[in-house]
Amino acid sequence: MAEHVTIPDHMLAAIASHRQACREPMAAFFYDLPALAARGRAMKAALPPGVELYYAIKANSEAAIIDTLAPVVDGLELSSGGEIARACACSTPRPWVLSGPGKLDADMRDAMTRGVEAFHVESLGEVSRLQAIAASLDRLQAVLLRINPALPPDLSSRLRMAGTATPFGIDEAQLADAVRAVDDAPNLTLVGFHVHAMSHQQCEQRHQRLLASYLERWPRWRALARHPERVTQLNVGGGIGVNYLQPSAQFDWPGLCQALGQRLEAMREPPLVRFEIGRFLSAFCGYYVIEVLDTKVSHGEGFLVCRGGTHQFRLPAAQGHDHPVIHLPREPRRASAGERRPWTVVGQLCTPKDVLSRQQPLQGVAVGDLLVLPLAGAYGYNISHADFLCHPRPDQLFVGDSREARRPQRAEPVS
């Protein structure tokens, strides 16, 4: 059974007031922007000297989320032309890098003309395309080579981008060739290396060892360059996991930062280390709130059929977990006198896969009650198949946003 999270009073007030304004049963995302800023500040404050924090906007690229985090973090990590447009519309301009496989020439050119700080290069083919574009713009462009290093099996997580066959980065065995290709490209300059090896890393000790394995190899990687003195950056990616089932037991970020600081202090020429974190920054600020439309029992199993579903919040289905559910009864006194039983929480889609959570013990649930799914601020709405069955998109409410025009906002297709 999933452990529950408490909902702050100002979020409960925002949910209640939106509900009053809804003419139809509600399904909406609420984002706690002050909590998001506070989390960003706390994560940044824990960093040791010589370490930077970028926000990987793929986790949640809504304008209000980027605007809230941008003043707090050191920069943004982007992976598409659409993300470039969103980052460039941000009210606090920050440095940004462009990464990801399958970069379009048009996006690389757009990035250069809009002042990209560096590219994370994924392949030898990308080196030559980037060189041609930089030459046509008469620009000297900083690049980091993304490495797919060999990794010991005990350092892996559920979702691996490195240490195995993947479309990401350059195999360590081919790194010397890639470094030579960049060194030979007159319009490119190698400034560092990038490794984003995994998602959902929940174990701080394991992540420490992973970072240590990069730092051990760093002098060797750097020595491959014709001008090692220019190679100063090691981007260690994101990938810190969120414990959705036990929200009180989260990854020990301060512990990781402390251990990393000690390791860097012991190095003769430490790199500038950069994290590009998505999930672990934005997950905690989001709440997906859905209304119970129907209650039923089928073959002995209780179902709560709710407004919305996995087409708006695909995360639990994508990760294969039972998301925590908090019950907000319309009539609390009636609910506390009602029967407690396990419920499977489903949405409005015509597929048995539209399950948000299984077997949640809830008391006195009735049609018209609200269910709140917390930890919904990262890879929630934006990874979902929102147009399936032509349901309207959910509202997104940014609580604590100084610009009133942003509240509420009908979700736009993610470009």
Ligand SMILES: Cc1ncc(COP(=O)(O)O)c(C=O)c1O
């Ligand atoms: C290159 C790269 N950097 C950073 C991230 C962010 O990862 P996370 O949200 O797990 O921190 C991703 C996510 O897939 C990524 O592909």
